[in-house]
Structures are given as structure tokens and as C-alpha cells.
Amino acid sequence: MRSSLIIGLTFLVALLLSVMPMPSPVDLGRPMWLAMVVAFWVMVMPHRVGLLCAWFAGLATDVLYGELIGQHALVMTLVAWLMLLLYQRIRRFPLWQQSLVMLPVLGLAQLLLLWLNSLAGSRPPILMFLLPAAVSAVLWPWVFSILSAVKRRFHVF
Amino acid sequence: MALTVVSVAFMVVDARLSVLQPLRAQLGMFLMPIYYVAELPVRTWGTVHTQLTSRAELINENERLRAESLLIKRKLQKLATLTEQNVRLRELLNSSSLVDERVLVAELIGVDPNPFTQRIMINKGEHDGVFLGQPVLDATGLMGQIVEVMPFNARVLLLTDVSHSLPVQVNRNGLRAIAAGTGNNEWLELRHVGDTADIRVDDILVSSGLGQRFPAGYPVGRVVSIEQDPAQPFAEVKVAPTAQLNRSRYLLLVFSPESGYGDLLPALSLEADQDAAPIVQTPAVSNETDEAQAPVGGQPDAQ
Numbered sequence: 001m002r003s004s005l006i007i008g009l010t011f012l013v014a015l016l017l018s019v020m021p022m023p024s025p026v027d028l029g030r031p032m033w034l035a036m037v038v039a040f041w042v043m044v045m046p047h048r049v050g051l052l053c054a055w056f057a058g059l060a061t062d063v064l065y066g067e068l069i070g071q072h073a074l075v076m077t078l079v080a081w082l083m084l085l086l087y088q089r090i091r092r093f094p095l096w097q098q099s100l101v102m103l104p105v106l107g108l109a110q111l112l113l114l115w116l117n118s119l120a121g122s123r124p125p126i127l128m129f130l131l132p133a134a135v136s137a138v139l140w141p142w143v144f145s146i147l148s149a150v151k152r153r154f155h156v157f
Numbered sequence: 158m159a160l161t162v163v164s165v166a167f168m169v170v171d172a173r174l175s176v177l178q179p180l181r182a183q184l185g186m187f188l189m190p191i192y193y194v195a196e197l198p199v200r201t202w203g204t205v206h207t208q209l210t211s212r213a214e215l216i217n218e219n220e221r222l223r224a225e226s227l228l229i230k231r232k233l234q235k236l237a238t239l240t241e242q243n244v245r246l247r248e249l250l251n252s253s254s255l256v257d258e259r260v261l262v263a264e265l266i267g268v269d270p271n272p273f274t275q276r277i278m279i280n281k282g283e284h285d286g287v288f289l290g291q292p293v294l295d296a297t298g299l300m301g302q303i304v305e306v307m308p309f310n311a312r313v314l315l316l317t318d319v320s321h322s323l324p325v326q327v328n329r330n331g332l333r334a335i336a337a338g339t340g341n342n343e344w345l346e347l348r349h350v351g352d353t354a355d356i357r358v359d360d361i362l363v364s365s366g367l368g369q370r371f372p373a374g375y376p377v378g379r380v381v382s383i384e385q386d387p388a389q390p391f392a393e394v395k396v397a398p399t400a401q402l403n404r405s406r407y408l409l410l411v412f413s414p415e416s417g418y419g420d421l422l423p424a425l426s427l428e429a430d431q432d433a434a435p436i437v438q439t440p441a442v443s444n445e446t447d448e449a450q451a452p453v454g455g456q457p458d459a460q
Contacts, residue, residue, distance in 0.1 A: 027272040055160045063184040070167030077160045155378045
């Protein structure tokens with residue numbers, strides 16, 4: 001019960017960070033906080049956090065962003081699914097190698113988001129869309145360390 | 158797999174129908190506090206700033222505001238007679254009278270995190286009478302329109318969003334055009350303006366009211382550059398919006414009889430008779446005093 005609460009709380013913080021106001025040019029590289037948190041929990045505890053959790057987290061993002069319902073839900077499901085495929089290998093990697101793996105995973109998520117967005121007709125198809133994935137991959141070691149610390153501190157199992 | 162199907166189904170349904178609106182509104186009600194919390198540091202800084210403003214600064218500001226108010230009052234005196242004259246002339250012409258709109262002050266609570274759209278969140282929603290397509294202004298001009306209404310919040314699409322355009326006319330000669338958003342919050346562009354059209358740099362553009370969405374006569378922008386390329390069929394006209402799209406903290410929601418949905422509000426029919434004293438605009442909702450005061454109190458952080 002308590003561990004679900006802690007996990008939910010990290011999701012909430014990620015949502016908060018993803019709507020935090022940022023100055024205009026930096027905005028383009030806003031890290032994919034929620035995707036990273038989803039990836040972390042799926043990787044560390046695939047028995048607790050799975051596709052459904054990711055889907056609901058994505059739904060919350062859709063409502064917050066005011067985009068088509070299901071758009072981010074689909075993207076988050078993709079991230080969770082990729083992590084479910086990869087977690088047994090990634091867990092054994094050192095942090096910097098994990099970062100390298102996160103780059104294509106999050107990049108794929110961004111690509112899917114770009115496709116969905118251009119279907120909805122509101123996004124210029126420029127290469128800039130990969131920037132958030134790159135920034136997130138760079139931030140991954142820190143996010144991972146912080147979340148593992150949280151996990152250890154509050155005995156989430 | 159099932160989740161993918163559900164997501165895709167949701168997207169299609171959401172794009173084509175409005176069945177999912179209640180779900181969105183209800184979820185929105187729980188999730189919108191996140192925007193409040195995210196804006197908290199900015200707000201706190203604003204409060205601290207107001208608390209710590211020095212006395213001299215306050216006196217200065219007070220004086221400046223007094224002078225400004227004097228100037229505006231002088232203009233208003235003229236406006237009263239002009240408005241009456243206008244109404245009388247319109248009566249002579251048998252045309253529909255120009256009704257003054259009611260406004261409601263709203264506060265910005267968040268900016269859309271997606272850098273490719275130009276949208277903002279405000280702290281007024283369905284409970285305050287906000288409706289879909291309602292025009293939004295700030296102190297200096299037209300800002301945009303409401304695109305999503307939640308119980309206590311609403312989302313505003315700014316003029317500069319790529320998917321937004323509105324009918325305008327040149328204030329000097331009444332030339333009509335369409336001002337389309339560019340996705341950059343400092344530019345609008347005029348679509349389909351002929352090379353020979355009588356439009357100059359520094360011309361003021363006002364809303365023409367032809368789209369039945371925005372009330373006529375509000376300033377939209379100022380022409381900053383005109384490029385005439387012989388290879389192109391139309392001139393490329395760049396317009397800088399007069400509203401401070403990325404700075405305004407307090408916005409005005411207009412309840413206008415002209416905007417298409419206005420007649421849904423029964424209260425407005427009363428307003429139609431009161432042409433005589435159109436100077437004082439009252440916010441449409443009951444707790445008007447503190448809302449009307451809000452912009453004055455928030456002046457320091459708006460600068």
C-alpha cells in the first residue's frame with residue numbers, strides 16, 4: 001500500500017515537472033520526466049508497474065496538455081513495453097550504458113509523438129523533436145540515482 | 158496490445174466526436190491543481206516582491222498611475238459624448254446599436270508546456286460562465302479565444318498559434334484581411350494580401366467581427382514589414398500583435414453579444430438597453446470588486 005503511494009507520488013512529481021514553466025528556447029529540450037519515471041519503475045519492478053500504470057500516467061498527461069486523449073497514453077505504453085523487453089539486460093548495465101539505451105527508447109517515443117501530433121495537424125516536422133530524448137538520456141544517471149535512493153529509503157518493493 | 162487499441166480508439170473518438178469531453182473535464186478538475194503548484198514559485202516571488210517593494214518605489218508608481226488615470230479619464234469624457242453621438246447616428250441610420258461588452262477578469266495560471274503550440278491556462282471556467290470560443294483580451298489588445306472549458310479552468314488558444322487565424326481590417330481604410338498565426342509568439346502574418354493593396358508599415362489592424370467570433374474594433378496588431386516579391390502572387394505582410402501575449406498575467410474575457418455564442422447567455426439581453434452609460438464596464442460575475450481590483454494589486458510582477 002505504502003509503496004504504491006510512493007510510486008504514485010513520483011509520478012505526480014514527474015507530471016509537475018513536465019508542466020513547470022520554462023523559458024522559451026529551453027522549452028524545446030524539456031526532459032521527458034514522466035517517460036523517465038515510467039521507464040525506471042518498469043525496469044526496476046516490472047511486477048508492480050506495467051503497461052496499465054504507464055497508460056494511465058499518459059492519460060493524465062493528455063488531459064494536462066489538452067491534447068487528444070490517448071496520445072501520450074500510447075507513447076507511455078510504448079516506453080513501458082520497450083522497457084519490459086529490455087529490463088533484464090539493462091539492469092546489469094553501468095549507468096552510462098543505460099543512458100545510451102535510453103536514448104533510442106525515448107527517441108522512439110518522441111518519434112511516435114511527432115507522428116501522432118502531425119496526424120492531429122499541429123507540429124512542424126523538424127529534427128528538434130529528438131532534443132528532449134537526448135536531454136533525458138543525459139539526465140538519466142541522475143534520475144536513476146535519485147529514484148533508486150527513494151526506492152531504498154522508503155523500502156518500495 | 159489492448160491498450161494500444163484503446164488509445165487509438167480514444168484518439169479517433171476524441172478527434173471526431175465530443176463524447177470524451179466529460180471525462181476530460183472531470184480528470185482536468187483533479188489534475189489542474191498541478192498547474193497551480195507548478196506556478197507556485199513564480200507566485201511566491203510575486204508576493205514577496207509586492208511585500209518588499211520600497212516606499213519610494215510605491216510612491217513613484219502611485220504618481221505614475223494617477224497621471225495615467227487622469228489621462229484616461231480625459232479620454233473617457235470625450236468617449237462618452239462620442240458614444241452617445243454614435244448611438245444616435247446609428248439610430249438615425251436604423252442600424253443595430255453598438256452594445257458595450259461585459260468583461261470578466263481572469264488570471265493566467267499556466268502556459269502550455271508543448272513548445273509547438275501557443276496556449277495558456279486561466280483560472281476561470283464553466284462555473285464563471287466561460288464558454289467555448291469566447292474572445293480573450295488583455296489591456297492592450299486581442300489575445301485569443303477559449304478552446305477548452307473545464308469546471309474551474311479554461312484553455313486559451315493564442316492568436317499566434319499555427320492553427321489560429323482571424324478576420325481583421327486595417328484601421329486606416331477598412332481593408333479586410335485574414336491574420337494567421339505563425340507559431341512564433343511575436344508574429345502574425347496576413348494571408349492573401351495583393352501586391353497592390355493599400356497597406357503600409359505601421360498600419361494598425363483591428364478585428365473586423367466578420368468571423369462572428371471576435372467583437373469588432375479591438376486592436377490586433379501593427380504592421381511591421383511588407384515584402385513584395387514579384388515571384389509570389391501575394392505580398393508577405395508581417396504583423397506584431399499589440400497584446401502582450403507572453404507577458405500578460407491578467408486577461409479579460411469578453412461576453413459579447415456579437416460573438417456567436419453570446420446569445421446563449423440570458424443576462425446579456427438586459428445589457429442591450431443600456432446604451433446611455435457604456436463607460437463603466439462591470440465584470441459579469443458577482444464577486445466583481447475583488448476581481449476588478451486584482452490587476453492593480455498585481456501590477457508590480459506584470460512589469
